[in-house]
Amino acid sequence: MAQQFFNRIGQLGLGVAVLGGVVNSALYNVDGGHRAVIFDRFTGVKQDVVGEGTHFFIPWVQRPIIYDIRSQPRNVPVITGSKDLQNVNITLRILYRPIPDQLPKIYTILGQDYDERVLPSITTEVLKAVVAQFDAGELITQREMVSQKVSEELTERANQFGFILDDISITHLTFGREFTMAVEMKQVAQQEAEKARFVVEKAEQQKKAAIISAEGDAQAAELLAKSFAEAGDGLVELRRIEAAEDIAYQLARSRGVAYLPGGQNLLLNIPTNLQQQ
CATH class of the missing domain: 3.30.479.30 (Band 7 domain)
Structure with missing residues (x-):
């Protein structure tokens, strides 16, 4: 009796294992972000789309095809x-x-x-x-x-x-390479043209500045000549006095300057015969 009981227990366990294998082979999973299409050997591709989760299918007869629907x-x-x-x-x-x-x-x-x-x-x-x-x-x-x-x-x-x-x-x-080279050459030419235009504009400005400076000098000379004509020797004498005052001021601030007496003869204490020689 005991032997028969254990035999039946073994047969039952084997049946459960076989059933578990069959059930496991009839399951498939659809992960998140995926969908499944079922291909049936008898009816072809089913039009129902299977969502995420665990699902049953008939082994050998049906086959799930998994698609990733994420970007x-x-x-x-x-x-x-x-x-x-x-x-x-x-x-x-x-x-x-x-x-x-x-x-x-x-x-x-x-x-x-x-x-x-x-x-x-x-x-x-x-x-x-x-x-x-x-x-x-x-x-x-x-x-x-x-x-x-x-x-x-x-x-x-x-x-x-x-x-x-x-x-x-x-x-x-x-x-293409030819077009790229043409664009680069065009850019270089444009830069050279801009540089040349800058040089020309600079020369024009310098020319205008020289003309304005010359006109100013001419006007200043004309004014001075007019002033000299109107004032006579008085203006010249005034400029001479101003220059002398400026020289005296500069000499007064300088060290080691020897002052000579006024007069036309600056050869001091020199014998007459040496002067003649």
Whole structure:
């Protein structure tokens, strides 16, 4: 009896273990920020989208396909041409995510790598169409408008495939080597022209200053001549007295200055015969 009891306990435990394995194999988890699509071998892709949590499915008959519905970044580089036929290297940074309700359609048409299949192609198409509407200079000066047009057209194209673009920005924009060299040469020429114009303006100002200074000197000389004519020798004598006063003041402040008596003969205490020699 005891042996039969233990046998039944063992069989029951084995059955529970097998049942637990079967149940465990029929469960799957959908993490936060994800959604699941169920593929059934008999009915195909089910149109119901499974939300977050733990769910049942029929092993072998059904298979869950998990999608990440959070925003994901992607850089798409494109080489295209501007309106004036200049080569443009442009890189677009895109934040994208699938529309949850469109996941069955996305899986049926595009599969799980829908971003690889769609984003590079539609981005290249839209960028080529938009950039061709602007010349090289406008791509630099009107970059905001270019980005806006790209965003509007690319968002519309992405919606046709069932996903959303949360952000679109131009992160890299350069031109071909020939155009870059031409721009640099133009800038150098402009700088040289500005420098030459500054030199010319400076010379003109110096010329005007010289003319004004000469006119002033001429007017001063004319005034002095007029004053001399009107005042006669009196003005000259006044200037001589003022100069003598200034010299006397300067000599008085100087040290070691020997003062000589006035008079025309400054050869003091020198014999007459030496003077004659």
